[in-house]
Amino acid sequence: MATLGELERAVMDLLWEHPEAMTANTLRDLLSSRPSAADQSRDTRPLAVTTVLTVLSRLEKKGLVERERSIRPHRYKAVTSRADHTAELMLEVLGSAPDREAVLARFIGTVSDGEAATLRKLLGGH
Amino acid sequence: MATLGELERAVMDLLWEHPEAMTANTLRDLLSSRPSAADQSRDTRPLAVTTVLTVLSRLEKKGLVERERSIRPHRYKAVTSRADHTAELMLEVLGSAPDREAVLARFIGTVSDGEAATLRKLLGGH
DNA sequence: TTACAGTTCTACGCCACGTAGAACTCACTC
DNA sequence: GAGTGAGTTCTACGTGGCGTAGAACTGTAA
Structure with missing residues (x-):
């Protein structure tokens, strides 16, 4: 896109x-x-x-x-x-990733604790 | 980047x-x-x-x-x-999103069940 | 019906990327 | 040690996206 x-x-x-x-x-x-972003001596x-x-x-x-x-x-x-x-x-x-789960793993490793909590909630129990 | x-x-x-x-x-x-990708009559x-x-x-x-x-x-x-x-x-x-949690919510809504399970595991219980 | 705000058309410069020729270099061979 | 050829660097061209805006057109309000 x-x-x-x-x-x-x-x-x-x-x-x-x-x-x-x-x-x-x-x-x-x-x-x-x-x-x-580049407002060094910006017009x-x-x-x-x-x-x-x-x-x-x-x-x-x-x-x-x-x-x-x-x-x-x-x-x-x-x-x-x-x-x-x-x-x-x-x-x-x-x-476009053939290794989606690996990507997700790395991704998850970086979110904050609070966000992780939110995610846990969103993913629902069971 | x-x-x-x-x-x-x-x-x-x-x-x-x-x-x-x-x-x-x-x-x-x-x-x-x-x-x-665009191999229509590709050279x-x-x-x-x-x-x-x-x-x-x-x-x-x-x-x-x-x-x-x-x-x-x-x-x-x-x-x-x-x-x-x-x-x-x-x-x-x-x-770059000021509304990270909202983004994550929408994002999570789209992953497959299997991936959701993986994510749950990765996020660890408690 | 005119005048001006707002819109469309057209265009220029820059930079990223696909693409590759020309020229150079380095490691072997005789 | 000069030759040769694979591999590398340098340079460059065409296209297309984006920032930018002038010129020309249009629609509305007075």
Whole structure:
């Protein structure tokens, strides 16, 4: 499926964290104050609206974003929740492994105690 | 870290499945019979050795492959096991999630019964 | 009917990756 | 010790994804 670029990722994060009333312009504003990963001497000029729109279109094409075209400032929203998306990515990575159980073993070895407890609960008894 | 291309992935798979005696040439031969993902009317000509070497160098730079330069046909081997590598990728995906437990919940919901049992065992009782 | 916010189209630069030729090097052979 | 050939390094080209945005178009509100 999809590996996202840095900006695409930032846009998705915003859509996930502020699911309401998202227009390209709002996103632009929010993004302009983003703590960029590589913000060494970062250009602080806000992104152009077209930039955000391009990214949104690409995300739409990838099936991650949906937009309402009926209203005029289009509304953009994420198709899936971040948790779902992340879980899907993890499954995608795992899926191609012929040695799934070995992978799971290593994976499990790294989660925190609290998370392990949660997992135990989720896996149910018996 | 690393998303691998199609050929890079194929090379890593070979190194993982045939850990012994790996030279660029051997890899080239093995790769030439690979069932390529997009093998619609695929070019069947074997890869050039230099192609494989380039890929190996890139994988070395990425830290996924190690080579012995002391012997003449250099020997190439994967630095980590595939299971370790896959688990690392999964952790990388999970790591950036602020809602780890929700992700884990969805993730757990999809593994097979057998794997769930394995996981339960791995998580240890109490 | 005009003016402006919002949208689409097009494009440029960069970098990763698949691909490989050209040139170089090292270990044998005579 | 010069030759030769397998193996290695250097360099590079084409493609495609992504960050970025101008130019041109459109729809709504005044």
